[in-house]
Amino acid sequence: MTTESVMTEPQRTRVAPTVLAGIGAFVVVGVYVLISSIDLGLWTSSGPGPGMFPFAMGGLLVAMSAIWLVQELRQPTETASGVDRGLVIAVVVSLALLAAVMDLIGFQLSMFIFLMYHLKIRGRRGWVSSLIIALAGSVGAFYAFNYGLNVALPTAGITVLNSIGL
């Protein structure tokens, strides 16, 4: 149990910083949409233009964010309990790296490394089970999808790797 969940405040007196950041982000997106929609054209000779619907949605987003801010200032709400930052960073960075190199070194090798990281390093599983699952999830999945389901997963863009079947 984390300290956050142990220390329960009866009532917040100030708006949580993450809530303020969220409201700010929605306002920024809404204003951006409002401005871009005007450039797209709200109305044409034949009726509504491509910008009209987004304009309405941008307006709604800004208006609702403003109401939410007023509600928060009157009575601040609790946000959901914090996240495990280590987990978020590990999963997001590993996924981004996987996506970045998948076309270059192929699905099989990149997915094998990805799965080994999550099984052996993060999950602290044994070598044998990690290797078996990583191989099944990378090489096994590649063949199952390519030949079983006729769904092509990427092969390596690097010629040397491609020539050995990766």
Added chain:
Amino acid sequence: MDTLNELANGFASALTWQNLIFAFLGCLLGTIIGVLPGIGPVAGVALLIPLTMNLDATGAIIMLCAIFYGTAYGGTITSVLLNTPGEAASAITTIDGYAMTKIGKAGAALTIAAVGSFVGGTIATLGLVAAAKPLGELGLLVGPPEFFALMVVGISLLVALAGKSMVKALISGALGLLISMVGIDPVAGAPRFTFGSDNLLDGVSFVAVIVGVFGLSEILSYRKDSKAAAVHAPGLRSLLPTGTEWRRSAPSMARGTGIGFGLGLIPGMTGSVSSLLAYGAEKKFSKHRNELGKGAIEGVAGPETANNAHANAALIPLFTLGIPASPTIAVLMGAFLQQGLTPGPTLFTEHSEIAWAIIASLFIGNLLLLLLNVPLVGLWTSILRVPASILTALILLFMVIGAYTINFNVFDVFVMIGFGLLGLALRHLDIPLAPMVLTLVLGPLMERSLRESLEISQGDFGIFVNRPISMVLIGVGVLIILSPLLKLRKPKALNEDPET
């Protein structure tokens, strides 16, 4: 008679061995998704859409529908055996289901739940058969203004019922609509919000968004202190309930069917609400209500029947009017659209054979689930013994494959990661995710019908109030949105609905 003939043809198509295999695979995968607590039906169905991309439309939709209602069955298993609901809609079943497990009656609870689910699902599907023609014909009479108004009502209901704050639900809905507008504008052909990227000209991949928002964000929000439930092999003394248990369950199943069927038709109502209300009905009307909470069979039969009747009844507005009633149905609708099928009244005129084959497969799927569910209970629980680290790695693997194979482009994997982070932020801010999915799918259809309407009226918004049907519908939508100002209270059960 016409309907029966078409249904018979539907059965002929659904009973081909390929389609039977698709239904079987769908039931199997759906049950697994239902059993796994980490992944819900929305992300589960979205994740498996790519698997069906190369199938013919009938097979693909049969499989996805089977996955959809399979999750409703699967969620029960962990509720009864482990006191951990696999799906939110099965949460209430834990009370009496787990109590029955503790007194060695797990087998009877699971059998009754499976039979109840079968009864509820089958009766709801019969309702779909009966409603398909008349509602479809009515649907054909509506023009773009009425269609727009209908979608306004659907979205308003979901916005009003989702979560605790309507302001937050509207933010979620507006975000979904904005995401759906990325890409080439369908009328004028101008690129919108593409930031100069060719990858965005066709819009943001709906599967990547759903998998990110519902699936990845769920994994990202795991907590170190959230312990996995200890799994014990169930002591299934006997799978067959006693005669008394059957007799006591029958009225509960009837009540559950009525509640689930009725609520399934209303957009914004989720299976959780149906099962909660069905449990409430048992508390009020059951002859053995004082035994509820201590392992009464009624506490399993009622909610589980309601849950599946709801899941199948929710397909009625989708098939006949093209309106998805819940987030999972919205994902299913996305799959229809990707297969080139537009759910709604035109489905029965343009793709009648496919529509009836899918309806026939619902009967078959419900039967398959009944046969699969109870005898294989050992297999389902063994899935739960797989360590969390392995399950997470495998779910991530499927997410990457699912996002990639939609357009065979790693760009969609990045989209999934981005929306995973957005989903995490929305969860943290307590913003409901359900309205976003619905507007994401309905956005393009809604915009098209709005613009078509205004072109018909040459820009006069009066078209929405001059036509009686759209006037009534718009009025209902406005009333729903204004309900907090009018001090209209929603039922308490909806505030505690974990699905939204």
